[in-house]
Amino acid sequence: MNEQPALETRALCKSFGALTIARDIDFRLPVGARHALIGPNGAGKTTFIDLVTGRLKPSSGQILLAGTDVTALPAEKRVKGGVGRTFQINTLFNGLSVLENVLLAVGERHGVAGNMLRHAKTCRAVVDESQALLERLGLGADAARPVRELPYGRQRLVEIAIALALDPKVLLLDEPAAGIPSAESGLILDVIETLPRDIAVLIIEHDMDLVFRLAERITVMVQGAILVEGTADEIAADPRVREVYLGAEQTR
Amino acid sequence: MLWLRLSRPMDAALSALVSIAFHGLAYAMVLYLISVGLSVTMGLMGFINLAHGVFAMAGGYVAVSLMNRAGVPLVAALAIACAVVAAASMVLERALYARLYGAAELDQVLFTIGLVFMAGAAAKFIWGPLPLPVRLPDYLRGQIEIAGRLFPTYRSVLIVSGAAIVTTLWLAIERTRFGAQIRATVDNRRMAQSLGINTALLFTCAFAVGSGLAALGGALGADILAIDPTYAQEHLVFFLIIVSVGGLGSIRGPFVAALVIGIADTACKYLIPEFGAFFIYAATLAILLWRPQGLFGRTA
Amino acid sequence: MIVFPRQRRGVADPLPASNYLRASELTPWICAAGAYFAFPEYLALGGQILIMVLFALSLDLVLGYAGIVTLGHAAFFGTGAYVAGILAVHGWSEPLSALLAAAAAAGLLGVITGAIVLRTSGLTLLMVTLVVTQLLQEGANKLGWLTGGADGLQGIVIAPLLGAFRFDLFGRTAYLYSLAILFLAWVVARLIVHSPFGRSLIGIRENATRMQAIGSPVFQRRLRIYAISAALAGIAGALLTQTTQFVALQVLSFELSGTVLVMLILGGVGRLYGAFIGAPLYMIAQDQLARDDPVYWLFWIGLLLVLVVMFARGGILGIVDRLWTGTGR
Numbered sequence: 001m002n003e004q005p006a007l008e009t010r011a012l013c014k015s016f017g018a019l020t021i022a023r024d025i026d027f028r029l030p031v032g033a034r035h036a037l038i039g040p041n042g043a044g045k046t047t048f049i050d051l052v053t054g055r056l057k058p059s060s061g062q063i064l065l066a067g068t069d070v071t072a073l074p075a076e077k078r079v080k081g082g083v084g085r086t087f088q089i090n091t092l093f094n095g096l097s098v099l100e101n102v103l104l105a106v107g108e109r110h111g112v113a114g115n116m117l118r119h120a121k122t123c124r125a126v127v128d129e130s131q132a133l134l135e136r137l138g139l140g141a142d143a144a145r146p147v148r149e150l151p152y153g154r155q156r157l158v159e160i161a162i163a164l165a166l167d168p169k170v171l172l173l174d175e176p177a178a179g180i181p182s183a184e185s186g187l188i189l190d191v192i193e194t195l196p197r198d199i200a201v202l203i204i205e206h207d208m209d210l211v212f213r214l215a216e217r218i219t220v221m222v223q224g225a226i227l228v229e230g231t232a233d234e235i236a237a238d239p240r241v242r243e244v245y246l247g248a249e250q251t252r
Numbered sequence: 253m254l255w256l257r258l259s260r261p262m263d264a265a266l267s268a269l270v271s272i273a274f275h276g277l278a279y280a281m282v283l284y285l286i287s288v289g290l291s292v293t294m295g296l297m298g299f300i301n302l303a304h305g306v307f308a309m310a311g312g313y314v315a316v317s318l319m320n321r322a323g324v325p326l327v328a329a330l331a332i333a334c335a336v337v338a339a340a341s342m343v344l345e346r347a348l349y350a351r352l353y354g355a356a357e358l359d360q361v362l363f364t365i366g367l368v369f370m371a372g373a374a375a376k377f378i379w380g381p382l383p384l385p386v387r388l389p390d391y392l393r394g395q396i397e398i399a400g401r402l403f404p405t406y407r408s409v410l411i412v413s414g415a416a417i418v419t420t421l422w423l424a425i426e427r428t429r430f431g432a433q434i435r436a437t438v439d440n441r442r443m444a445q446s447l448g449i450n451t452a453l454l455f456t457c458a459f460a461v462g463s464g465l466a467a468l469g470g471a472l473g474a475d476i477l478a479i480d481p482t483y484a485q486e487h488l489v490f491f492l493i494i495v496s497v498g499g500l501g502s503i504r505g506p507f508v509a510a511l512v513i514g515i516a517d518t519a520c521k522y523l524i525p526e527f528g529a530f531f532i533y534a535a536t537l538a539i540l541l542w543r544p545q546g547l548f549g550r551t552a
Numbered sequence: 553m554i555v556f557p558r559q560r561r562g563v564a565d566p567l568p569a570s571n572y573l574r575a576s577e578l579t580p581w582i583c584a585a586g587a588y589f590a591f592p593e594y595l596a597l598g599g600q601i602l603i604m605v606l607f608a609l610s611l612d613l614v615l616g617y618a619g620i621v622t623l624g625h626a627a628f629f630g631t632g633a634y635v636a637g638i639l640a641v642h643g644w645s646e647p648l649s650a651l652l653a654a655a656a657a658a659g660l661l662g663v664i665t666g667a668i669v670l671r672t673s674g675l676t677l678l679m680v681t682l683v684v685t686q687l688l689q690e691g692a693n694k695l696g697w698l699t700g701g702a703d704g705l706q707g708i709v710i711a712p713l714l715g716a717f718r719f720d721l722f723g724r725t726a727y728l729y730s731l732a733i734l735f736l737a738w739v740v741a742r743l744i745v746h747s748p749f750g751r752s753l754i755g756i757r758e759n760a761t762r763m764q765a766i767g768s769p770v771f772q773r774r775l776r777i778y779a780i781s782a783a784l785a786g787i788a789g790a791l792l793t794q795t796t797q798f799v800a801l802q803v804l805s806f807e808l809s810g811t812v813l814v815m816l817i818l819g820g821v822g823r824l825y826g827a828f829i830g831a832p833l834y835m836i837a838q839d840q841l842a843r844d845d846p847v848y849w850l851f852w853i854g855l856l857l858v859l860v861v862m863f864a865r866g867g868i869l870g871i872v873d874r875l876w877t878g879t880g881r
Contacts, residue, residue: 055764075765076768078767079766085765087765091761092762094758096754104766107751109767112748113768114748115748115749116750117743119746120747165766294675357621358821359861361678362857362861363858366856366858367858368854369851369857370851371854374851489683492675500675528690528694530687530691530694533683533690536683540672540676540680541668544672
């Protein structure tokens with residue numbers, strides 16, 4: 001494939017003083033990819049996402065979205081470049097309704113969020129699109145409920161809804177199934193599996209069942225650097241990966 | 253020992269400098285004693301306590317009243333004031349403050365402002381609106397001679413005893429287990445809890461120590477910062493400046509800040525009175541913008 | 553027991569279905585108009601109440617909607633007051649244009665200080681807002697030749713409003729003038745609060761991290777509302793100057809910042825109408841109670857604050873809301 005990868009990082013590094021959290025990360029995420037990022041706790045996976053989205057500034061290196069260098073762009077501008085993310089712990093507007101949560105995201109994308117003169121409900125395109133998105137994700141019935149009243153699993157779904165509302169080309173999911181009892185995680189899985197093929201998806205996960213079910217390629221990160229990258233089968237067979245996960249309950 | 257005779261203007265200038273340094277230092281001691289408790293509790297509990305000045309005020313009122321009305325000797329009055337205020341603060345902390353530890357910043361601000369109002373009104377009711385007259389015991393009046401110059405006895409004693417208290421405090425923080433627990437909890441509360449440190453008890457004890465020190469500072473400094481019902485409100489901004497510039501949770505930071513403020517304010521009053529506290533506020537603004545966490549504070 | 557802010561049964565800040573006025577929203581205006589006729593001897597106090605409602609409303613935009621905890625809003629009120637006063641002393645006595653000038657000055661100050669203040673948070677933000685106000689007050693104190701210093705600015709003469717309405721001794725013109733300006737400000741505030749911009753402010757208050765992650769320029773939005781709020785506060789200050797023909801140094805005080813905060817909390821933050829309830833209540837109570845027992849007045853206010861924080865976090869409107877949703881409406 002000759003087209004630009006949806007996301008690329010070149011020699012990405014991040015240190016806090018003497019502590020290096022990200023080392024020389026060269027990463028490519030092609031368009032439409034289904035990619036997983038795994039590794040032990042503290043490996044720097046969430047840091048990587050923070051660097052890509054702009055929440056953290058890199059010490060050195062480059063970040064490119066669809067071929068454009070966005071390293072110097074602040075976080076809010078990168079969203080326009082097509083990056084959406086979910087957080088490891090639900091980062092929602094807890095006091096607002098589910099619909100409002102999504103409205104805010106869709107409104108930002110449409111560019112009406114800075115408008116001081118209209119009544120918010122008159123932005124019909126925004127409202128309709130938000131409601132349609134909620135329907136698609138099975139949250140239609142909960143639209144008017146305050147988010148904090150939803151069970152944790154459904155809140156996690158709202159988290160994904162907000163990311164999708166941004167119409168991203170690159171979707172970064174930070175442990176989407178974290179904290180959800182396995183009985184409810186089916187919901188999340190279905191949503192991720194049915195995501196449109198033109199979105200490149202990167203998932204951080206610890207649940208190996210999920211990883212091997214969803215991912216076509218897997219990257220393993222250890223102590224801030226990429227250890228190995230390959231297809232799901234290659235990674236499953238790699239002895240270095242087994243060693244890294246020695247002691248973990250979930251190895252194949 | 254030879255004592256050089258300087259030319260008159262230089263001698264006058266040197267005198268002025270020494271005087272400013274001396275009075276500034278005394279002022280700084282008082283400010284530090286009062287503010288260090290605030291720094292520790294704010295850094296420890298993450299609680300914005302605008303009512304801290306109330307403890308200093310209470311200490312001043314109790315100590316001076318005991319001396320004026322009951323003829324209690326100075327040291328005893330100080331000890332009693334310290335103990336009474338510390339005990340009262342423990343009750344206050346357990347009964348009221350502890351409920352708001354996780355609360356929004358605005359809630360803490362409003363709550364403590366409410367306490368300040370109540371305390372001020374109570375003070376006015378009990379002691380009247382005028383500042384309390386301070387009658388120093390005879391052995392503290394007058395002046396003593398140090399290195400050929402005369403200094404007010406009271407302030408000299410204040411500086412020395414302040415330094416002694418500060419040194420004890422620093423040693424306690426560095427060398428005792430209590431101090432270590434405080435430092436650990438300021439650094440990382442969850443970690444400290446998982447290590448088995450009883451943070452609730454720690455908070456109460458630290459709060460008591462901080463309030464006791466404030467009471468001591470208020471009482472010792474009654475001559476410099478007059479004790480009246482508006483005390484807690486009037487000096488609030490300075491206490492907050494010392495703590496925010498020094499750095500929350502730090503012991504040394506507020507000391508540096510208090511020194512700077514004490515000496516600078518005295519110097520300004522002496523040399524450029526038309527500028528008032530302008531320099532202090534401008535300097536605070538500059539420092540907070542350069543280092544929002546304070547000079548010795550932890551970065552978020 | 554931890555007190556959570558904004559704990560209500562329903563959704564926080566539900567957006568009304570449309571921008572049309574609900575009947576209950578006319579209440580403050582009916583009351584204000586009624587007071588004009590019912591209490592002609594109290595119009596001076598009434599005018600001051602209207603001004604404080606405007607001031608509290610401006611604070612609500614910044615505190616209640618954007619979640620910026622500031623103890624320095626008097627800086628803008630005082631700037632507006634002094635600008636209007638200084639202009640008048642130097643011959644610019646036309647009130648409406650001076651009002652605009654005061655708004656512009658306060659708004660500009662809002663932009664400049666906001667650019668600094670909004671880069672900080674928590675205690676640092678609080679301190680910076682405090683210190684800025686203190687700096688301004690010190691400045692006003694020392695520049696006596698311009699501001700009258702501690703004695704206040706006197707000799708202010710205001711020309712008749714719109715060329716026709718003189719500011720009379722009974723405060724009639726002053727009251728109606730303040731009422732009209734308050735009404736305009738309310739229209740503006742209401743528009744903002746119901747707009748997508750206003751909703752994004754609520755988002756910023758609820759979770760600024762999330763807002764940034766959805767592409768919202770958080771700093772810019774907050775700066776915008778800070779400047780607008782500053783301009784409104786400046787208008788309130790200028791109104792005070794024009795209706796009382798005097799500027800006291802207290803317009804720049806920390807006490808004033810605290811007082812307006814208390815008024816807003818009493819009424820309820822972030823509900824647009826908290827200012828309309830809290831400010832009149834506070835000032836009428838102060839007028840009645842502080843006259844007899846000035847010592848106790850602050851005590852009761854302090855106690856009220858403590859109780860509000862512990863039990864009635866949303867202020868009076870919060871209590872009304874809870875009763876409303878509690879009856880299963």
